[in-house]
Amino acid sequence: MSGHSKFSNIAGKKGKNDAKRGKIFTKIGRELALAARQGGSNPDINSKLRDAIAKAKVNNMPNDTVERAIKKGAGELEGTEYMEFSYEGYAPCGVAVTVDVLTDNKNRSAANVRYYFDKYGGNLGSTGCVSYMFQRKGQIIIEKNEEINEDELMMMALEAGAEDFNVEDEFYEIITEMQDYSSVREELEKSGLEFLSAELTMIPDTTVALSMEEAEKVQILIDKMEDDDDIQNVYHNAEFPEGFEG
Structure with missing residues (x-):
């Protein structure tokens, strides 16, 4: 995610994802495997697996x-x-x-995470040092097109149990409580809607506005972490400046 200005970065992130599809499949494959190990291979009775399958579908x-x-x-x-x-x-x-992190070797992953923070101008903190700044939410991103009626989509989402509906220049964002994510996503899927993104995420309560130069430094750290196969997700509260490509 990209903080308050996430919409200006979604298209760019999608382009990166297209170029790194094999790496993305590896990460989603780990999520699928873990969900199946924890709750069984039947998605009808394993909501975590259903969510992982939906994420796999969004990423083709x-x-x-x-x-x-x-x-x-x-x-x-x-x-x-x-x-x-x-x-x-x-x-x-x-x-x-x-x-x-989702790994088969905790020591390797811990060392890598510490290295990224140290090498690229950050610092690793203790458990709980920043997590209180975020809320765990469901987030569904739908790209605007002529076939989607904004008012109808908003009513559909809210009636399905969504918490919030936001409109940006090129996207609609649907936010849900964590426990409502699966049911809202499944209800929207029944309508044949295609998602640009659909996942549980961490949304910051406040953001840090960055200059172009600062944004470059932050993005380097994020990119290095996202390139690591053991790192599933990197969440942050950076607010990138308008026009920043990432």
Whole structure:
């Protein structure tokens, strides 16, 4: 996510994602495997797996790749057992950062996270040092097009249980409480809507406005972390300046 100015960066992030699709599939595959290991391979009774499958669908992950990851997690195929961890700290300019890790080697991942903070102008903090600045929410991003009626979409989302509906130049953002995310997403899916993004995320209560030069420094740290296969998500409260490409 990209803080208050996330919409100006979604298109750019999507372009990066297209160029790194194999890496994205690896990360989503880990989410699928973990969800299947924790709650079984039947998405009808495993909401975490349903959410991971929906994320795979949004990212155009092939069905056979999805099924293979689920079978690995459920023990039907040989696979790696992953562990979840979170780290917190600060990027340059006092930007708060939380990092979700899904790894088979905690020591390696911890060392890597510390290295990224130290190398790129930030510092790793203790548990809880910045997480209180964020709220766990469901976030669905829908790209505007002529076939979508804004008022109808807003009513549909709110009637499905969404908490908020925001309109930007090129996108609609639907926010849900964490516990309502799955049901809202599934209700919107029934209408045939296509999502640019659909996931549980961390939304900051306040943001840190950056200059172009500051934004470059913060973005380097974020990019280095997102390139690491063990790091699933990087959340922050940076507010990038208008026109910043990332």
